[in-house]
Amino acid sequence: MAAAAAALLSAWFWNERFWLPHNVTWADLAGEPGPEGGSGTQYPQAGHVLSAFPLALGIFAVRLLFERFIAKPCAIKLGIQDNGPHRAQPNAILEKVFTSITKCPDGRRLEGLSKQLDWDVRKIQRWFRHRRNQDKPTILTKFCESMWRFMFYLSIFSYGLKFIWSSPWFWDTRQCWYNYPFQPLISSLYYYYIMELAFYWSLMFSQFTDIKRKDFLIMFVHHLATIGLITFSYMNNMVRVGTLVLCLHDASDFLLEAAKLANYAKYQRLCDATFMLFGVVFIVTRLGIYPFWILNTTLFESWELIGPYPSWWLFNGLLVTLQVLHIIWSCLIIRIAYKALMRGKVSKDDRSDVESSSEEEDMTSNSTKGIFSTSSNGANRINGHVASAQWAEEE
Numbered sequence: 001m002a003a004a005a006a007a008l009l010s011a012w013f014w015n016e017r018f019w020l021p022h023n024v025t026w027a028d029l030a031g032e033p034g035p036e037g038g039s040g041t042q043y044p045q046a047g048h049v050l051s052a053f054p055l056a057l058g059i060f061a062v063r064l065l066f067e068r069f070i071a072k073p074c075a076i077k078l079g080i081q082d083n084g085p086h087r088a089q090p091n092a093i094l095e096k097v098f099t100s101i102t103k104c105p106d107g108r109r110l111e112g113l114s115k116q117l118d119w120d121v122r123k124i125q126r127w128f129r130h131r132r133n134q135d136k137p138t139i140l141t142k143f144c145e146s147m148w149r150f151m152f153y154l155s156i157f158s159y160g161l162k163f164i165w166s167s168p169w170f171w172d173t174r175q176c177w178y179n180y181p182f183q184p185l186i187s188s189l190y191y192y193y194i195m196e197l198a199f200y201w202s203l204m205f206s207q208f209t210d211i212k213r214k215d216f217l218i219m220f221v222h223h224l225a226t227i228g229l230i231t232f233s234y235m236n237n238m239v240r241v242g243t244l245v246l247c248l249h250d251a252s253d254f255l256l257e258a259a260k261l262a263n264y265a266k267y268q269r270l271c272d273a274t275f276m277l278f279g280v281v282f283i284v285t286r287l288g289i290y291p292f293w294i295l296n297t298t299l300f301e302s303w304e305l306i307g308p309y310p311s312w313w314l315f316n317g318l319l320v321t322l323q324v325l326h327i328i329w330s331c332l333i334i335r336i337a338y339k340a341l342m343r344g345k346v347s348k349d350d351r352s353d354v355e356s357s358s359e360e361e362d363m364t365s366n367s368t369k370g371i372f373s374t375s376s377n378g379a380n381r382i383n384g385h386v387a388s389a390q391w392a393e394e395e
Contacts, residue, residue: 056201071144085133150257157250173297286326
């Protein structure tokens with residue numbers, strides 16, 4: 001009974017009329033053996049994506065080694081100390097309120113705790129502020145994380161650009177659709193795709209071992225959506241246009257991480273300049289190149305050459321949704337850049353920074369803070385990370 005249900009579910013999920021163009025079957029894409037049993041023509045197979053899991057664990061292990069033996073010494077040389085925030089005074093009553101009820105008590109609860117402990121309200125506020133700061137990563141931790149991301153994004157972008165530069169579909173996007181889906185899978189394309197997929201799986205793993213941040217759920221959804229998009233485009237062999245989307249989005253990611261590194265190291269002018277460069281590259285690639293190059297080929301050239309079918313509509317729907325997100329993020333970046341020019345500096349990454357003292361809070365309580373977060377990769381790009389970057393503003 002269970003086997004029959006599983007077979008029925010599998011047949012429904014892998015319905016050829018959804019995934020593939022008319023008159024094409026999965027058997028047609030099974031590949032052909034070469035002469036004398038050697039490797040012949042190969043196409044993307046669903047089983048290929050499973051190789052991303054051990055590779056993701058390997059990437060995660062390399063990240064730990066990189067942060068400990070390369071990034072940390074670099075941070076220390078730049079004067080970034082491994083000093084954690086001031087720890088809150090042990091108090092069982094306040095700890096119970098913090099862990100079980102609220103991390104930010106309101107005025108009424110503060111008054112009750114003040115009477116119960118015979119503490120001044122300001123002292124209790126200070127205790128909760130210190131306690132919240134204990135759960136936040138230090139500047140050194142964030143520097144090491146950003147340095148790892150910077151190195152990976154720069155490396156994968158360089159590899160991707162080198163690969164697609166020599167690919168015919170980079171110079172003529174109609175090549176993405178000629179003879180589709182019978183486009184052989186070459187090894188360099190396979191490595192590029194699986195490496196990107198493995199990296200986002202490693203980010204999924206690390207979210208549960210890293211110190212949790214305010215954008216945990218947003219980034220979790222982003223990584224999940226990214227993994228889904230990469231996997232989807234691989235399984236129905238839209239990998240040629242997929243490489244263009246991946247490389248295009250990677251073009252700005254490493255610049256954002258570079259700006260954050262400069263910010264953590266307190267090189268404010270370098271931070272400002274790099275962030276401005278990031279903003280220009282982001283807007284040019286996402287509002288210029290992406291719609292007029294990527295969407296043009298996926299919507300119009302593909303319609304002309306292969307015609308629409310169910311998964312074609314889904315794929316383009318996701319890409320158009322991504323364009324809407326690009327517009328939103330670009331508006332936020334422009335607002336941050338404008339306010340930075342007015343103030344004279346780019347705002348910090350506020351997802352997990354240590355809270356300021358009560359005196360500083362009084363001085364800045366009415367100011368507006370712009371924040372830029374983990375990667376220009378926001379919630380739904382095929383590379384995914386356009387959901388590592390999320391920009392928001394707090395009033």
